[in-house]
Amino acid sequence: MRSDLRLVRYFVAVAEELHFRRAADRLGIAQPALSRAIQTLETELGVALFVRSNRNVQITPAGQVFLERSNEILNLMHRATEDVRNAHNGRVGTLRIGYTDFAIAGPLPTLLKDFQERQRQITLKPQHGVTLMQLNRLAEGQLDIGFVTGPVNKNGYEEHPVQTEAFVCVCADSHRLAVRQSIQLAELANEDFVHGSSTDWQHFYDFLIPLCRRAGFTPRIVQEAFNTAGIFGLVSCGMGVTVLTEKVCCGLPPGLVIIPIEDVTERLTTTAIWRRDHMVGPTRHFVEYLRGLPNPSSSI
Amino acid sequence: MRSDLRLVRYFVAVAEELHFRRAADRLGIAQPALSRAIQTLETELGVALFVRSNRNVQITPAGQVFLERSNEILNLMHRATEDVRNAHNGRVGTLRIGYTDFAIAGPLPTLLKDFQERQRQITLKPQHGVTLMQLNRLAEGQLDIGFVTGPVNKNGYEEHPVQTEAFVCVCADSHRLAVRQSIQLAELANEDFVHGSSTDWQHFYDFLIPLCRRAGFTPRIVQEAFNTAGIFGLVSCGMGVTVLTEKVCCGLPPGLVIIPIEDVTERLTTTAIWRRDHMVGPTRHFVEYLRGLPNPSSSI
DNA sequence: ATCGCATGATGCCGATTGGGTATCAAAAGT
DNA sequence: ACTTTTGATACCCAATCGGCATCATGCGAT
Numbered sequence: 001m002r003s004d005l006r007l008v009r010y011f012v013a014v015a016e017e018l019h020f021r022r023a024a025d026r027l028g029i030a031q032p033a034l035s036r037a038i039q040t041l042e043t044e045l046g047v048a049l050f051v052r053s054n055r056n057v058q059i060t061p062a063g064q065v066f067l068e069r070s071n072e073i074l075n076l077m078h079r080a081t082e083d084v085r086n087a088h089n090g091r092v093g094t095l096r097i098g099y100t101d102f103a104i105a106g107p108l109p110t111l112l113k114d115f116q117e118r119q120r121q122i123t124l125k126p127q128h129g130v131t132l133m134q135l136n137r138l139a140e141g142q143l144d145i146g147f148v149t150g151p152v153n154k155n156g157y158e159e160h161p162v163q164t165e166a167f168v169c170v171c172a173d174s175h176r177l178a179v180r181q182s183i184q185l186a187e188l189a190n191e192d193f194v195h196g197s198s199t200d201w202q203h204f205y206d207f208l209i210p211l212c213r214r215a216g217f218t219p220r221i222v223q224e225a226f227n228t229a230g231i232f233g234l235v236s237c238g239m240g241v242t243v244l245t246e247k248v249c250c251g252l253p254p255g256l257v258i259i260p261i262e263d264v265t266e267r268l269t270t271t272a273i274w275r276r277d278h279m280v281g282p283t284r285h286f287v288e289y290l291r292g293l294p295n296p297s298s299s300i
Numbered sequence: 301m302r303s304d305l306r307l308v309r310y311f312v313a314v315a316e317e318l319h320f321r322r323a324a325d326r327l328g329i330a331q332p333a334l335s336r337a338i339q340t341l342e343t344e345l346g347v348a349l350f351v352r353s354n355r356n357v358q359i360t361p362a363g364q365v366f367l368e369r370s371n372e373i374l375n376l377m378h379r380a381t382e383d384v385r386n387a388h389n390g391r392v393g394t395l396r397i398g399y400t401d402f403a404i405a406g407p408l409p410t411l412l413k414d415f416q417e418r419q420r421q422i423t424l425k426p427q428h429g430v431t432l433m434q435l436n437r438l439a440e441g442q443l444d445i446g447f448v449t450g451p452v453n454k455n456g457y458e459e460h461p462v463q464t465e466a467f468v469c470v471c472a473d474s475h476r477l478a479v480r481q482s483i484q485l486a487e488l489a490n491e492d493f494v495h496g497s498s499t500d501w502q503h504f505y506d507f508l509i510p511l512c513r514r515a516g517f518t519p520r521i522v523q524e525a526f527n528t529a530g531i532f533g534l535v536s537c538g539m540g541v542t543v544l545t546e547k548v549c550c551g552l553p554p555g556l557v558i559i560p561i562e563d564v565t566e567r568l569t570t571t572a573i574w575r576r577d578h579m580v581g582p583t584r585h586f587v588e589y590l591r592g593l594p595n596p597s598s599s600i
Numbered sequence: 601a602t603c604g605c606a607t608g609a610t611g612c613c614g615a616t617t618g619g620g621t622a623t624c625a626a627a628a629g630t
Numbered sequence: 631a632c633t634t635t636t637g638a639t640a641c642c643c644a645a646t647c648g649g650c651a652t653c654a655t656g657c658g659a660t
Contacts, residue, residue, distance in 0.1 A: 006304060029618090032639080035638060036639090053637090054635080055627070056636090084362050086365075093362070104524075320608060332651095
């Protein structure tokens, strides 16, 4: 169907005037052009919208239905134009936010809720993704802001750290280390490890592996799980131990214990990251919001 | 503005493909024609919809907004065509009805069955969605009536309450409160909470948070689940407690108990909501039906 | 570092569409 | 019976849309 808004507007004018010449005058076209246009519309719809006789035009019941829909369509087109211009100026729109398991376990839910209350015109669309996936989506313009394990230090991108976390060991409550108040990292040298897949968790590995090497060993990863829930499941089954961060381990399933690692003072950073060349609209508002936050004690 | 549906359809194709040649193939036109058409649209709107470089097309935030509106417009145009043809042929049409977990657990199924028996010419199309999602779909013209947590009190919309429910606490049967016949809300001050995501369950939170604050605390939400099933799962694991409404908790999984909350007399309202400017056809019939119902004792 | 390829943009031109003018047929008003 | 008004039709022209040829640019492969 090739009808466009021009025909819809012509139809609405005729429907309201019930007089072709007056409608044509109102539209700024000649009456014959209007007559042909309405005939075109009726042909495309396969429905008579008006009953015409000499000196008399009446709208049909189907025409009445089409008139209501037509006004909706014209209103919507007008709103679309306004909204797109407002979005261009940052007043409305959506913000696509990526998050890792680490990010969602930390302050991010509170940040998003607070921002949403301040900017109700902006629709937030959180979507889960490991660090690498989020960076790909940012590069492809499918994400506005990511919350990833960082710092990333990538050209063309800006970052703002939002939390740091201590590393902890997690093991089954039947594990020999479970009774300990804390451990040294080297005590894990002979343990089997359960972790996320090496491709998805690459950024986490980039922090963990050097720490282990400094303690004199390479972690023996015998099981890879899809996500943290899977990691917990495997660890609670006695498949091995894992090293994660403290906030991810809030709300641990039963059968697991958390053990601080005394000699690892480094902390894992979750950072907000966005493209420098995408600083428009809702993204700019959110970045300004982030930069305006005070620094909570365990987040930066 | 001379943009017509042709440009809108071209724009949607580019927005979905993010590739001019593939979009042109899909539209059946040559790539240069599409390139010029999109430039015409951007000129008319005065807004860049895409950022293009060699081998790369990305949609702008404003483009994202226009994409949502564009899909609305095309849906509405298609619906207008269908409706005008149905009207021409004596048929009445379809009614797209949204519902939350709260709504479908209450009187809605009975209402829909009764209405369908009275209006066999109208096709009912129920679809699940949290309150926010339904409000978005209503705004986008993809829903005719929503059954949401209310009241919503939004300009341009009308509402009709259909049920109210008491709040109840749900906890694991091993929880220390599980033996109680009832509790005071303040007794939950030091409990961990499990709930739906803060973005999806915003409307429920808008009722719950003030009740908790009046009792002197802010609920400590430590886990967010995707839906009520996930909430029940996490609570039964001992992750925390939750506060929901009585009808949602009919048919609870094993391992959970419901505890009335004595000092919370407020009730959660499920309300039917529709756009004032969409009161035509099947929507008008259904609204008239709702308004004609007697008020059952626990549904307003 | 260089070359080839893919992509979106531009120029030119023909086909198609929209609208103006002239005019018609018919019916209502005088 | 005559005049006027209205929507429809015929003809023609201007504007617009889209195809083809080509260009400029940047990315990927070597």
